[in-house]
Amino acid sequence: MDKLIVTGGKRLEGTVPISGAKNAALTLIPCALLTEEPVTLRNLPRLADIDGFQHLMTQFGVAHSIAGRRPEDFGRVVTLEATRITNTVAPYDLVRKMRASILVLGPMLARMGEATVSLPGGCAIGNRPIDLHLEALKAIGAEIELAQGYVKAHAPDGGLPGGDYDFPIVSVGATENVIMAAALANGTSKLGNVAREPEIVDLCNMLVAMGAEIEGIGSSDLVIHGQKTLNGCTYSVMPDRIEAGSYACAAAITGGEVFLQNARPDDMNATSHALRNAGVTVEYEKKGIRICADRPLNAVNLTTAPYPGLATDMQAQMMAMLCLAKGTSVLTETIFENRYMHVPELARMGANIEVSGRTAVVHGVDRLSGADVMATDLRASMSLVIAGLAAEGETQVRRLYHLDRGYERLEEKLALVGAQVERVGD
Numbered sequence: 001m002d003k004l005i006v007t008g009g010k011r012l013e014g015t016v017p018i019s020g021a022k023n024a025a026l027t028l029i030p031c032a033l034l035t036e037e038p039v040t041l042r043n044l045p046r047l048a049d050i051d052g053f054q055h056l057m058t059q060f061g062v063a064h065s066i067a068g069r070r071p072e073d074f075g076r077v078v079t080l081e082a083t084r085i086t087n088t089v090a091p092y093d094l095v096r097k098m099r100a101s102i103l104v105l106g107p108m109l110a111r112m113g114e115a116t117v118s119l120p121g122g123c124a125i126g127n128r129p130i131d132l133h134l135e136a137l138k139a140i141g142a143e144i145e146l147a148q149g150y151v152k153a154h155a156p157d158g159g160l161p162g163g164d165y166d167f168p169i170v171s172v173g174a175t176e177n178v179i180m181a182a183a184l185a186n187g188t189s190k191l192g193n194v195a196r197e198p199e200i201v202d203l204c205n206m207l208v209a210m211g212a213e214i215e216g217i218g219s220s221d222l223v224i225h226g227q228k229t230l231n232g233c234t235y236s237v238m239p240d241r242i243e244a245g246s247y248a249c250a251a252a253i254t255g256g257e258v259f260l261q262n263a264r265p266d267d268m269n270a271t272s273h274a275l276r277n278a279g280v281t282v283e284y285e286k287k288g289i290r291i292c293a294d295r296p297l298n299a300v301n302l303t304t305a306p307y308p309g310l311a312t313d314m315q316a317q318m319m320a321m322l323c324l325a326k327g328t329s330v331l332t333e334t335i336f337e338n339r340y341m342h343v344p345e346l347a348r349m350g351a352n353i354e355v356s357g358r359t360a361v362v363h364g365v366d367r368l369s370g371a372d373v374m375a376t377d378l379r380a381s382m383s384l385v386i387a388g389l390a391a392e393g394e395t396q397v398r399r400l401y402h403l404d405r406g407y408e409r410l411e412e413k414l415a416l417v418g419a420q421v422e423r424v425g426d
Ligand SMILES: CC(=O)N[C@H]1[C@@H](OP(=O)(O)OP(=O)(O)OC[C@H]2O[C@@H](n3ccc(=O)[nH]c3=O)[C@H](O)[C@@H]2O)O[C@H](CO)[C@@H](O)[C@@H]1O
Pocket: 022, 023, 024, 026, 100, 126, 127, 128, 129, 130, 131, 132, 133, 134, 169, 170, 171, 172, 173, 174, 311, 312, 313, 335, 336, 337
């Protein structure tokens, strides 16, 4: 199995191109199920999760073609064509590897009147049930039963009627699933307390380009007037705000200066606010965001929350950065119950962190030292890379398949800004 060897101590300097957002791409791809016409996605990141999702789409009979690009380019252009869907089952083997597969449930049901999708199960960061996906789809007319580990969903004859649903808690995935289904329902759906993440706005914008009628885009309340059919479109995936935030933390911990090319300032206010409080200069420019830091950084208190709050997907990277800050930072994780698995690994590098329930108290230390560490999930992995960049000596990060889910060609991008990072086979 591959591992990453990070030699710490280099100040990061230069430009990092930011890729298309994994979490947007994972909801834009299943939109292709909503139409017989071709859907072309530009700026799709080259990631294991995206390849996995395309494989799942192929199982449904969706044709896909990849426009030729030079291997050294980041991103790719993919056309998906669901002219005839030949299979409506998403099997356990594919769903268990990629939780986002549950996002085929809504569009498949709306288009085909039926869908069978394996229950994804829990994962490293928490329990992650899908009850809200099912409740929201029921509210717009789906009939749902659970059997043998699968969700079996049916629409009444003639299709989903549409309906109203108020989410008891904010869920990104459940919001996405029901938006996609409602876009192709017979009637109007009113959805309250929906997630407002930029990736949801990206989804709505793409659906509108496909002919959907959606009111309230970007707000907590959406009204979706279902359409009989939707058309194909060409759409560019938004830049990855979590990837951008991760490289910002990497630059900051090394006291570096990095331009995050293509990063969209409007999506990143909570991350920028946290960085500024830590003493990092964050400048919004036309084509991206400039990060400039002097060490030591200041301690800050952070609480994760649904958008526009600080993303839970930024918590581990922020924590790594704060390990070397002056003073004590208190981090509170409010979204997932088990998202501190990077803490014992950071401790192996000399970090001083106490965890109690959802709170982590990070006492800044003067130095970190390189160590062998084990990545446990996607953002935890990135936190170890960030710590490794500022640590004395060599850090070996194992289990790279987590990183490959969400960071397009990480070591190449880090090399562009002067980091010494090498991927080697075990
Ligand atoms: C592919 C993708 O976009 N993944 C993101 C998405 O995950 P995902 O869509 O899975 O996360 P949710 O927003 O649904 O989860 C938020 C909270 O709601 C709970 N919940 C969710 C659904 C449900 O049916 N019942 C329920 O109780 C979850 O366990 C969690 O505690 O949003 C998360 C929160 O911003 C991010 O960390 C993930 O990177």
